[in-house]
Amino acid sequence: MGFExxxxxxxxYIAMIVKVLVVFVFVLLTVAYATYAERKIIGHxxxxxxxxxxxxxxxxxxxxxxxxxxxxxxxxxxxxxxxxFLLAPIIAxxxxxxxxxxxxxxxxxxxxxxKIPLQIAAFYDTAAGKVVDLNVGVLYILALASxxxxxxxxxxxxxxxxxxxxxxxxxxxxxxxxxLAAGLAIISVFMMSESLSLQKIVADQAGxxxxxxxxxxxxxxxxxxxxxEINRTPFDxxxxxxxxxxxxxxxxxxxxxxxxxxxxxxxxxxxxxxTTTLFLGGWHGPGFLPGWVWFIAKVYFLIFVCMxxxxxxxxxxxxQLMRLGWKVFLPLTLLNIVVTGLIAR
Amino acid sequence: xxxIFFTIVAAVTVLSGIMVVTCRNPINSALSLILTFFCxxxxxVTLDAxxxxxxxxxxxxxxxxxxxxxxxxxxxxxxxxxRRYTHAGIIGTxxxxxxxxxTFNFLNNSSLTGAKGLITTDVINKIGHTELIARSMFTDxxxxxxxxxxxxxxxxxxxxxxxxxxx
Amino acid sequence: MLSLHSYLILSAILFSIGAIGVLxxxxxxxxxxxxxxxxxxxxLTFIAFSKYLGNMDGQIFVFFVMTVAAAxxxxxxxxxxxxxxxxxxxxxxxxxxxxx
Numbered sequence: 001m002g003f004e005x006x007x008x009x010x011x012x013y014i015a016m017i018v019k020v021l022v023v024f025v026f027v028l029l030t031v032a033y034a035t036y037a038e039r040k041i042i043g044h045x046x047x048x049x050x051x052x053x054x055x056x057x058x059x060x061x062x063x064x065x066x067x068x069x070x071x072x073x074x075x076x077x078x079x080x081x082x083x084x085f086l087l088a089p090i091i092a093x094x095x096x097x098x099x100x101x102x103x104x105x106x107x108x109x110x111x112x113x114x115k116i117p118l119q120i121a122a123f124y125d126t127a128a129g130k131v132v133d134l135n136v137g138v139l140y141i142l143a144l145a146s147x148x149x150x151x152x153x154x155x156x157x158x159x160x161x162x163x164x165x166x167x168x169x170x171x172x173x174x175x176x177x178x179x180l181a182a183g184l185a186i187i188s189v190f191m192m193s194e195s196l197s198l199q200k201i202v203a204d205q206a207g208x209x210x211x212x213x214x215x216x217x218x219x220x221x222x223x224x225x226x227x228x229e230i231n232r233t234p235f236d237x238x239x240x241x242x243x244x245x246x247x248x249x250x251x252x253x254x255x256x257x258x259x260x261x262x263x264x265x266x267x268x269x270x271x272x273x274x275t276t277t278l279f280l281g282g283w284h285g286p287g288f289l290p291g292w293v294w295f296i297a298k299v300y301f302l303i304f305v306c307m308x309x310x311x312x313x314x315x316x317x318x319x320q321l322m323r324l325g326w327k328v329f330l331p332l333t334l335l336n337i338v339v340t341g342l343i344a345r
Numbered sequence: 346x347x348x349i350f351f352t353i354v355a356a357v358t359v360l361s362g363i364m365v366v367t368c369r370n371p372i373n374s375a376l377s378l379i380l381t382f383f384c385x386x387x388x389x390v391t392l393d394a395x396x397x398x399x400x401x402x403x404x405x406x407x408x409x410x411x412x413x414x415x416x417x418x419x420x421x422x423x424x425x426x427x428r429r430y431t432h433a434g435i436i437g438t439x440x441x442x443x444x445x446x447x448t449f450n451f452l453n454n455s456s457l458t459g460a461k462g463l464i465t466t467d468v469i470n471k472i473g474h475t476e477l478i479a480r481s482m483f484t485d486x487x488x489x490x491x492x493x494x495x496x497x498x499x500x501x502x503x504x505x506x507x508x509x510x511x512x
Numbered sequence: 513m514l515s516l517h518s519y520l521i522l523s524a525i526l527f528s529i530g531a532i533g534v535l536x537x538x539x540x541x542x543x544x545x546x547x548x549x550x551x552x553x554x555x556l557t558f559i560a561f562s563k564y565l566g567n568m569d570g571q572i573f574v575f576f577v578m579t580v581a582a583a584x585x586x587x588x589x590x591x592x593x594x595x596x597x598x599x600x601x602x603x604x605x606x607x608x609x610x611x612x
Contacts, residue, residue, distance in 0.1 A: 037457065084372060135473050139399035146407025150379070150414070157372060157418050172415045176408070196396075196475050351514055356520045362526050362549060366533035368602040371541050378545050381526075385552055388519070392563045397571055401555075404578045409548065416589045417541060420596050430536045431605065437535025445528040452520055462566035481568040482575065493579040500583030507590035 012123055015113035015116045023100050023120060030303075031265040032062040038307050045311040069261075074255040077159060080251065084158035089252070089259035092151025094143040096266035102137040103273050104202050106283045106292035118283070118292060122199065132168055137198040138190070141274055142183055145229060149175045151232075151263065152248050167247025170318065175229050177325040188218045188340040189278050202282035212239035212279040214344075217336050219279040223302075226275065228325070230267040232306055234313040235321060249325035272302035351391065358384040371417050375410060383408045393466050397475045519560035526553035539604040544585075551581050569582055 036051065036058065043050025051058030076085060106118030110132060115124040122133035134140060149172055156168015189211050190196060193204045205211060212219040227234040249260045276282060276298040285294030316324070355418070361384065364377035385396045417478035469477060482490055526549060533546030555574045562570030592602055599606050 001416060081370070081372070082377070087376075134395065134474060136396050136399045139396070143399050143402035146411070149407075149411055153411070153414055153418065154372075154376075157414075165421075169415070169418055172411060172418075176411055176415075179407075195473075197473075306354055326398060347514055351518060355518075358522065359525055359529070360564070362529040365545055365549060366529055366537065371539055374542050374545055378549060381549060382552065385556055388522075388556060389559055392519070392559050393516075394559050394563070394571060397559055397574055400575070400578065404582060405548070405552065409582060412585050412589055413541060413545060416592060419543040420593070420602065422539070422541070422602065431538050434536040438532055441528045441532030441535065444531060445524060449521070452517060452524065457516060457564060459565050462568075464562075464566045464568055477568055478571055478575075482572050485569075486572050489576060493576055496583050497579060500586045504586040504590040507587065507594050508538070 009114065011112065011114045011116075015111070015114075019116075019118070019120050023105070024097065027097065027100060027266060027269055030269050031262055032066070034268065034303060035261070036062045036305070037063065038310070041304065041307045042311045045308075066258070069258040070255060072257075074254045074256070075251070077161070077251050078336055079160045081158040081160070085251075086256075088151050088155035088158055089256045090151075092148060092263040093259045093266070095148040095151075096263045096270055097272040099141050099144050100273065102134050102140050102198055103277055104133070104282055105273075105295045106290065115235045117199070119199065128261070131199050133199040136196045138186065138196045138201070138278070141270075142179075145182075146175075146179055148263075148267065149179075151260075155252065155260070156248040159248070161248045161251055164248050165251070171231060171248060174231070174235065174321060174325075176237075177202065177322060178225045178228040178329075180204055181325060181329040181333050182222055182229055184330065184337065185218045185222040185225060186278055187333075188215050188336050191337070191340050192344055198277055198282075202277060202284065205281040206284050208281065208284075210279060210281040210288055211343060212281075215279070215336070215340070217332065218340075219275075221333055221336070222279065223305075225325075225329060226271040227306060227309065228321070230264065230271055232264075232268060233310040234315050236315060245331045266308055268303060269299065272299045272306070275302055347391070351388075352385055354384050358388075371422050372414065375414050375417065379406050379410050382410070393469050394474060396478055516560055516564045520557060523553040523560070526550075526556070535555040538603050538605055540595070540604050540607075543604065544588055545590070547584075551577055576611060 037250045039061070040050040040058070051061040054060040054064045076082060101120045104117065104119035104122070108115050108124060110116070117124055117131040117133070119133055121137075122131055124345070125132045126131075152171045152175075153168045156164045156166075156171070159165075187202065192211060192214060193201045195201060195204075201211075251255055252260060273295075276295060280298050280302075283291030283295040285291070285297075358381055359417040361377040365374045365381065366375060368374040382401060386398040386401040386406075389395070389401060464477060530546045530548075530550035530553065533549065534543050537543050537546065555577055558570040558574045558577070595607070596602050601605065
């Protein structure tokens with residue numbers, strides 16, 4: 001492996017590609033089975049069985065759903081803006097996946113004498129003897145979250161239907177409001193760790209010094225605001241089947257609808273991974289299991305909490321949602337920042 | 346390598362910039378502008394300013410453009426069927442091109458004369474871009490920073506008053 | 513290594529496109545977007561200079577430009593909504609109440 005490209009050893013590029021493939025496939029599988037898990041969990045919470053027919057206890061259900069959606073007829077409304085209509089699902093899907101580029105999901109491993117950090121956008125600097133990752137990792141994630149809005153807004157606008165437009169308008173207002181509160185909630189984490197690099201934030205939480213314990217208010221606020229930002233129940237007003245038919249994706253069918261569906265679940269996985277990294281100690285855990293197992297376990301637990309919330313709470317009314325965001329969460333996050341500034345250090 | 350990358354990004358930037366001006370549909374203009382902002386953010390990364398790149402996407406693409414798209418949707422402005430250019434169209438274009446020619450002329454006869462500072466790529470990689478920005482913002486530029494916060498407050502009040510039912 | 517000139521030329525082209533857009537378009541929102549484009553080209557110049565002069569001040573200025581742009585977006589869009597409520601159009605050629 002003495003071959004070099006642009007001043008870096010070949011193994012660096014190979015490791016990068018392998019990491020990307022593994023993470024991508026893993027997230028895709030998680031997304032597919034999150035839909036199954038959601039139906040099963042909510043089913044059991046409501047004393048039903050959930051899907052049972054396809055495979056053992058319905059285990060093949062996501063594949064059956066995928067095939068069904070794939071073979072549905074592709075419908076593009078005649079009065080729609082064709083370009084924006086096709087672009088919207090893509091814009092919704094991509095930010096949900098590329099957020100994983102900066103999330104550290106395990107400790108540094110050693111392959112053939114080279115140290116490889118388990119984080120896609122990072123490499124081991126042998127001269128400095130530490131892992132170098134994106135200096136502004138958290139801002140990158142926030143930026144992606146803010147770009148994800150366009151998918152829904154464009155879908156609502158391009159469909160040229162009243163329900164879609166209302167869903168799109170609602171979602172843009174909701175996402176702007178809650179993005180603000182979510183961004184402010186994690187400022188207290190930056191203040192404690194004095195860094196925007198996720199590697200450093202995770203390193204600071206070694207040995208159960210989790211920010212969820214040091215910043216409980218910020219943790220709860222960030223998680224709720226994130227759920228609101230990705231339009232999960234009880235904040236799923238943009239879709240709201242009972243009043244808006246299906247909101248922004250009313251006019252979508254076939255694979256384009258499936259892409260919105262995948263984007264929603266991928267967003268959920270991303271948000272849970274970010275929450276784990278920022279507040280639940282990332283891949284740190286008791287030493288008898290490798291780091292990535294702890295990371296996956298924590299992410300899956302948070303996904304379960306999301307589904308639990310969905311099974312428990314009814315949907316908010318739109319004015320309640322806005323009032324909650326602007327009059328409760330925003331002042332609380334600001335208060336949290338002030339208190340952190342006064343107490344910590 | 347770097348030159349090829351720059352050329353591609355610059356070409357996309359200019360093309361999408363032209364799209365902003367020529368598109369008939371305001372939403373398409375807005376989308377092209379978002380693309381321009383992303384290209385400029387990648388250029389910031391090549392200029393060793395990752396923090397500014399993230400803020401560029403966060404503020405411009407994520408906040409300002411969402412507001413603009415939101416307003417376009419709220420007012421439900423569709424494609425302009427009538428004229429999209431003012432009667433000053435030709436004169437405006439000519440003046441714009443004249444400005445460009447003048448700038449090129451100015452750039453051709455110029456070179457960088459200012460004193461070189463201490464911040465090099467190595468320093469940025471060692472200390473971190475965020476820390477460097479924070480250091481100069483909260484020491485040398487503290488007063489302007491506070492003034493911008495007042496500016497934002499004024500803007501919030503202005504926006505609230507303007508969007509009341511009756512002015 | 514790219515020279516400073518390539519960045520300056522790119523931002524000059526972008527600035528001119530933005531200026532032309534402001535001069536020739538009739539839709540107020542498009543004019544507004546062209547102003548944002550001009551501001552961005554200036555930001556690019558600032559950061560390019562900051563890199564080639566080895567000085568952080570240019571990037572702080574970009575920060576302030578962004579703040580001003582955000583304030584401008586809030587007030588400008590509120591103005592447009594108010595104008596649309598009165599005239600049911602956002603064409604700048606309908607902004608003629610002060611004309612005589």
